Amino acid sequence: MNKLIISLLIVLSAISIISADYQYGYCKFGSVGTVNQNITGYVTLTAQDGALNLVYNISSINLPTGSYATAIMTYGYNPSNNTDLGGVFQVDGKGTEQCQSGGSRAGDLYNLYVNDNRISSNFDSLTSVSIVDSPNSIIGRSIAIFQESYSCDLLKSSVGTSVGPLTTVVASCIIGIGNSANVPATNGVNTTTGNANTAGAYSSLSNTQYDAMVLLANTTKSPSAAIGGSVLFRSSSNSVSVNGIVSGVAKSVHGFHIHAFGDLTTVDGASIGGHWLSGAQVHAFPENTSRHFGDLGNLCIFDNDFKNAYYYLSTSYFSFSGLVGRGFAVHAARDDGNTYVGGDRVAQGVVALIPKAATTLNQVPSNWKYEVICSNGTYTGESTIEPSPTPSTTPTPTETSQPGTSSYLAPFFVLILSSLISVILIL
Structure with a gap:
């Protein structure tokens, strides 16, 4: 009996080693x-x-x-x-x-x-x-x-x-x-089926001490060697704001995503893996409450010269600590929110912890309207600015045009006087 117990313990110990996460x-x-x-x-x-x-x-x-x-x-x-x-x-x-x-x-x-x-x-x-x-x-x-x-x-x-x-x-x-x-x-780690990679950042990172940022660089899938820029993740107690300024991308709509791995082993963007997700989440646009954590929609708003593209989203859908250490990608084409996520990854980077950012860092224009579905293609931020109210062309009433003033009384007395003169002449 003792030998059987010892044998079972050895087997269980071996199983625990084989199935250990890493x-x-x-x-x-x-x-x-x-x-x-x-x-x-x-x-x-x-x-x-x-x-x-x-x-x-x-x-x-x-x-x-x-x-x-x-x-x-x-x-x-x-x-x-x-x-x-x-x-x-x-x-x-x-x-x-x-x-x-x-x-x-x-x-x-x-x-x-x-x-x-x-x-x-x-x-x-x-x-x-x-x-x-x-x-x-x-x-x-x-x-x-x-x-x-x-x-x-x-x-x-x-x-x-x-x-x-x-x-x-x-x-x-x-x-x-x-x-x-x-x-x-x-x-020397066992990555066989059943063992999971549980690497991650500390889940209680201070939102008063840290923000996060990814520096973008072009991949070998990019037609341009000039892609650059950054995406700032500004943390608060209950949300994360995403501020992106990207240079060198083509004048078109680009999928914009957080990916599972901050792994730059390959220069074509493949090693950052698929979108950051959990469980049964599906690929969709940001308004979908079952979407991948990494689904940020699209990048499609530009400055007037189409030199820089801008992105803004404030969300409480994912945690700040959960995105730290993951990958980020800008895609060649539009994410349709369904089966097509945007094609090649033309730029990539790793989400890094940074000191709490100044309010001016990655500050996108606050008077633009940001849209992340981009179903109507690219547009300039200036075109979304609400026009200032135009001055009225109706003359402003003056004191002399107000009822009850002398401007109305004078014609009245002239009329009375004219009537009296007419009566006297008739008599």
């Missing part, structure tokens, strides 16, 4: 700052047993041989200064600057080593941060590479870098929810 994140690097170090590559983030594993695949043709600190930062992006990412991420405000150890900040990582323009493939296993819904989730935040190195580096930097403090960011990436189809086999 988390997968993706972070694609780009150079920032005044000196372009031409840093490219990515970091994959995976977890299934509690620890978060980071695997780096990065290169640079401009970084001198040496060591460079890496850290997880508070913000994914900062619109006012893309090298000021809010400092190293801290869950409880405690910790000091050093490589990962018992007394370090949650976001402190290690030094990367550069040799012959190749950054060594580091592997970090962390327990101080996660990519699942919790106060220490780093989804939507960033990983930064610094010009300086951590002082705990026993090798120290040999050329071009200095030992702490960390002040000069040379590259960064936004940590997005990864697409399960792209999990490297070498990352």
Whole structure:
């Protein structure tokens, strides 16, 4: 009997391992700052047993041989200064600057080593941060590479870098929810059927501390290399406003959607997956209360020169924290609200946490009327402005035209006098 119980426990334990959910994140690097170090590559983030594993695949043709600190930062992006990412991420405000150890900040990582323009493939296993819904989730935040190195580096930097403090960011990436189809086999997580990717941002993110933003860049499906702009998600206690300003798109209607994954593995927009949705939601326009969370309708209102397109929507349909770390796409054609979502993805990006935005950031004209179904095609915002009331052409009555004034009495007396004269002459 005891052997049977032990055998059952072993089987149940094996089943729990096989069916365990996992988390997968993706972070694609780009150079920032005044000196372009031409840093490219990515970091994959995976977890299934509690620890978060980071695997780096990065290169640079401009970084001198040496060591460079890496850290997880508070913000994914900062619109006012893309090298000021809010400092190293801290869950409880405690910790000091050093490589990962018992007394370090949650976001402190290690030094990367550069040799012959190749950054060594580091592997970090962390327990101080996660990519699942919790106060220490780093989804939507960033990983930064610094010009300086951590002082705990026993090798120290040999050329071009200095030992702490960390002040000069040379590259960064936004940590997005990864697409399960792209999990490297070498990352050691079980993605078989029945296991779900539960990566996500902290569900109780402060709406007084954070907003979110996606920076758009063209994909290989775009006929133009000039697509740019951004979409701001401004959070409040009970709603999210979506303010989009997009440049370089064709003078036509474009599907406008939040996608499931903030994963830029592919340059054609495919790796951001389908629309962000839950359960039995269906693809539809924003007025449909069963639509995908990511269904924002269309982009179709332009300035007079058709250089920039604008979008605005205020909604309580989805949560602010739920969209953080997801992907975003501008499509080549109109979303019909039914079976056709807009064709190729001509621009994409990852939704990043940003500091609470100034009211002037991504401020779309407030006197335009915004329409997201766009069934009548494109139009200019100026054409929607209500005309000012025109001055009346009817003469304004003056004092001399009012009844009971001398202007009416004088003709009356003249008439009486004329009548009296006529009577006298007759007599």
